[in-house]
Amino acid sequence: MGAYKIGEARKTINESSQKNAAVYVDIQKTNPETAALQEALSKIQLEATLNPKEDTGNPFDPKADDTLTDTLAKNIFITYAQRESGKNTDDDEILAGNIIGGIDTSALPQATFSLKDVILFVPQTTEDIKRYGNEAGVVIKQYYSLVASPAYSDGDLRKISIIHKRIGQDLIKVRVPAALAQSHLNLSNAFVMFGESLLLIALEEQGDPLKALLSIRTAKDSSESILRSSVEINTYLNQNDILYSENDAGLIWQGLISAEQ
Numbered sequence: 144m145g146a147y148k149i150g151e152a153r154k155t156i157n158e159s160s161q162k163n164a165a166v167y168v169d170i171q172k173t174n175p176e177t178a179a180l181q182e183a184l185s186k187i188q189l190e191a192t193l194n195p196k197e198d199t200g201n202p203f204d205p206k207a208d209d210t211l212t213d214t215l216a217k218n219i220f221i222t223y224a225q226r227e228s229g230k231n232t233d234d235d236e237i238l239a240g241n242i243i244g245g246i247d248t249s250a251l252p253q254a255t256f257s258l259k260d261v262i263l264f265v266p267q268t269t270e271d272i273k274r275y276g277n278e279a280g281v282v283i284k285q286y287y288s289l290v291a292s293p294a295y296s297d298g299d300l301r302k303i304s305i306i307h308k309r310i311g312q313d314l315i316k317v318r319v320p321a322a323l324a325q326s327h328l329n330l331s332n333a334f335v336m337f338g339e340s341l342l343l344i345a346l347e348e349q350g351d352p353l354k355a356l357l358s359i360r361t362a363k364d365s366s367e368s369i370l371r372s373s374v375e376i377n378t379y380l381n382q383n384d385i386l387y388s389e390n391d392a393g394l395i396w397q398g399l400i401s402a403e404q
Contacts, residue, residue: 210351211246218245250354252339252361254332256315261328263321273385275320276376276393279327282313284392300345307338326375333368340365 209217222241225231266272286306289295295302311334319327340362347355377396387393 210347210354211250211357212351212353215246215353246353246357248357251357252336252343252365255311255335256328256331258324258328260315261324261331262316262318263324264318266320269383269385272320272380272383273387273393275318275323276380276385276387276396277391279314279317279319279376280392280395282317283310284395286310286313300341304338304341304345307341308335309338311335311338320379323376323379326372326379329368330372330376333365333372337362337365337369 204217206213222231264271266275286309290303290306295306311331314327314331314334317327340358343358344355344362347358373396380393380396385393
């Protein structure tokens, strides 16, 4: 597996998370005066000023090209304006819940595969089970070895994202013992979602900080799913008394667990 593990990507994610800390505060407090949302509000107001002849209606109405950050800023402004005019509750907790609950997360990474995509078989011998561990293990091992190479030492999330998506896409092609159908499916989806999250973090940090922030959460959730699924797979292998030698790719299952805990 080399020196690389998902924990390395987590370090970069955490750095991005710190950069977007202001947006996190904005979401938690729903305060339109904080920096990131104030910037979005200013952009909306500037757009209206620069296009006075264009009949755009209310500048705070939703637009097709609004980012998630734009939408959140507008919702906060409108919500608190309605509160001040008596058209909305003055309970900040309820207002915050409504605003956060209204965030559209459909553009964030979603599960790619379903159970119908998993290629299942019923093992006849322990060798069948061992072969699965090796075949799935080699997919992860070969890609992690690539990420550990000098070509990826710059920590470019866009390149690293491709690797993780490919792991998930190749894992779904592996024949899986029927007892591991759900675990293997979750693992494949988690790798793809982790990769897609890294890409959004890299691309949206400046243009849509809220989407970047939510992608950080998705990436963390996906990394936890990878660990959880790896534990389930390793437990199944142990229950069937599967042992791997130092050169077997299947040894990576224990390595994944110890590396991420």
